[in-house]
Amino acid sequence: METENRSRELTTTDRILRAFERLQHIDRRVMYALLAVVVAVPLIWNFKQPVVVTWPVQGAYDTIEKMPADKLAIIDIVWDSGTVAESRPQTEALIRHLMLRNKKFAIVAFMPQGNKLAYDSAKRIGSELGKEYGKDWIHWGYRPGGAMIQFMMGLGRDIPGTVKSDIEGKPVTSYPIMKGIKSIKNGDVGVIAEVTPSGTLDYWIAYVYGSYRTPLIYCPTAVMAPEGYNPLDAGQIKGMLTGMKGAAEYESLLGRQDFATRAAGALSTSHLLIIVLIIAGNIGYISSRRRRSES
Amino acid sequence: MFTHWIVKPGAPQYIWALAVLGDFLIMGGALFFLLRMVPSRFRKTLVAAVTFLAGLIYSVEFFVPPDPATGENFLTSFAQKTVTDVVLVLSTFALGLGIYSLLRFHGRNLARRRAGWHNSLALYFAFFAMLLSGFWTMMGKSPAASNTYDMLFRGLVAAPGATMFSIIAFYIVSAAYRAFRIRSGEATLMLAAAFVVMLGSVPIGEYLTSGLPTTGFLSNFRMENVNLWILKEPNMAAWRGISFGVEIGALAMALRTWLSLERGSFFEREL
Numbered sequence: 001m002e003t004e005n006r007s008r009e010l011t012t013t014d015r016i017l018r019a020f021e022r023l024q025h026i027d028r029r030v031m032y033a034l035l036a037v038v039v040a041v042p043l044i045w046n047f048k049q050p051v052v053v054t055w056p057v058q059g060a061y062d063t064i065e066k067m068p069a070d071k072l073a074i075i076d077i078v079w080d081s082g083t084v085a086e087s088r089p090q091t092e093a094l095i096r097h098l099m100l101r102n103k104k105f106a107i108v109a110f111m112p113q114g115n116k117l118a119y120d121s122a123k124r125i126g127s128e129l130g131k132e133y134g135k136d137w138i139h140w141g142y143r144p145g146g147a148m149i150q151f152m153m154g155l156g157r158d159i160p161g162t163v164k165s166d167i168e169g170k171p172v173t174s175y176p177i178m179k180g181i182k183s184i185k186n187g188d189v190g191v192i193a194e195v196t197p198s199g200t201l202d203y204w205i206a207y208v209y210g211s212y213r214t215p216l217i218y219c220p221t222a223v224m225a226p227e228g229y230n231p232l233d234a235g236q237i238k239g240m241l242t243g244m245k246g247a248a249e250y251e252s253l254l255g256r257q258d259f260a261t262r263a264a265g266a267l268s269t270s271h272l273l274i275i276v277l278i279i280a281g282n283i284g285y286i287s288s289r290r291r292r293s294e295s
Numbered sequence: 296m297f298t299h300w301i302v303k304p305g306a307p308q309y310i311w312a313l314a315v316l317g318d319f320l321i322m323g324g325a326l327f328f329l330l331r332m333v334p335s336r337f338r339k340t341l342v343a344a345v346t347f348l349a350g351l352i353y354s355v356e357f358f359v360p361p362d363p364a365t366g367e368n369f370l371t372s373f374a375q376k377t378v379t380d381v382v383l384v385l386s387t388f389a390l391g392l393g394i395y396s397l398l399r400f401h402g403r404n405l406a407r408r409r410a411g412w413h414n415s416l417a418l419y420f421a422f423f424a425m426l427l428s429g430f431w432t433m434m435g436k437s438p439a440a441s442n443t444y445d446m447l448f449r450g451l452v453a454a455p456g457a458t459m460f461s462i463i464a465f466y467i468v469s470a471a472y473r474a475f476r477i478r479s480g481e482a483t484l485m486l487a488a489a490f491v492v493m494l495g496s497v498p499i500g501e502y503l504t505s506g507l508p509t510t511g512f513l514s515n516f517r518m519e520n521v522n523l524w525i526l527k528e529p530n531m532a533a534w535r536g537i538s539f540g541v542e543i544g545a546l547a548m549a550l551r552t553w554l555s556l557e558r559g560s561f562f563e564r565e566l
Contacts, residue, residue: 024476026472028469031465031468031469031472032465032468032469035464035465035468039464049498049499049502050498050501050502050505051498051501052498052501052505052517052519054519054523055523056523080456081452081453081454081455081456081457081460082456082457082459082460083460084453084456084457085457085461113452113453113456116448117453143383144383144386144387144389144390145386146382146385146386146389147379147382147383147386150375150378150379150382150383151379151383153374153375153379154375154376154379156375157371157372157375157376158376161376162379169308169311171304185366222496225526226526226530226531226534227534229526229527229530229531229534230531230534230535230538232527233527233531242496243496245496245497245498248498264497264498265498267496267497267498268497268498268499268500269499270464270468271493271494271496271497271499271500272497272499273468274467274468274471274472274493275490275493275494277468277471277472278471278472278475278486278490280472281472281473281475281476282475282476282477282486285476285477285478286477
């Protein structure tokens, strides 16, 4: 009788373990569908969450706040449409901040697509805030990425001579914003912010920060952020906006709830889904191991 | 190179574009012709000599002490201005070469009706649509031109680019689900770190520990602070180690390229 009960108990445990085991073989199409749902729902219904500002983002914000109004900020665009979801909110947050504080800035792009995407963003925010092209901001246009280092070194020595013309093909010296702007060496540039999914930060550190100590801000995509902590710790960059969340934190500092804040909800739900799936997969894995050892 | 001599400042943009194109073709053709004039056995030597001299400019400029008054040495101006212009021109040549190579390859696909020829046709269509609409925009400020360009840019370039990249998210979910199994102590540790970094990188993770104080000892256990600690301490140590290795490798690679010691598929080909 006791043996029979024990056998029935084992069968029940076995059945439960078998059921759990299935969790390690979830069909990938189910996972794809779940991800699509958890990303779409917060974007459609604006799933609001509190955003905590971390010190690297606060550092970036403070650096722009402290920049003297007579200096020029440079926003370096090294992103294209592939990372538009992360890089554009970062770029727009920086542009908005500079425009709100009446600080002059120039955009330069080393990616052809980012060149136009950033230009469109700046034009839109500029018209919203009543800022004038050529007086409050300028776009230096696209430069080939292969000549990035030479361009950076050129900015150090002679900005108008290196940039020559803007995105419209007009000489940069014809714009009021460039009046009195000579070079980074001359101390005319207050901040350089790099928005990028690639590892080009080292060039700014080596060729500009190393020589002139111009404050740098780094805005990588979330996957590239780990490489930013070394220069952040060394003080070579003054602040960092990590991916979409960094942009959401920056929007929170500006008192706004733009795309990054709305999309941060989707980011939360998708990360939670990954965690739930990993836990489910491990429950299945442990169940399978336990059943094998018992049998 | 000759564009600034031929075209007057203030000329329409399409004149500039045509002048640059002409300049590109003339200079490229002249350089190619000169290279072909050199006997084939000397071509590699010539390329090696030019490579060595080009590398030498920056090395010498870096190591020669600058004049304390100007902060520059005798090579600084040349290295930072003339060489910058030359590199920009060469980069543009590389761009032109890439376009030529791409169109040639897909042109052959089309002409011979190879498998997937319709993709080559799509490339030609997209390429010329963007090129022509770009020139149209440059020729005048007509709203039709800029609207066409914007529509093609957003529809043909930006939207598919963003879509292709966003598909990665689906593979990441599937890969994370399969890869993160607690098969050993190390795997468990990695899984725990991944959970903290994942939760610390999103607002909901921060919300979970928002009850803890923002200052004092207990603030160290807030999710965003644990996340930053992982990224700033263990991650940075590992990253520094990897960076040292990469940089030493890059230095060796740079030396091999500079001194034309590199061997392999391209470097051993007859020029």
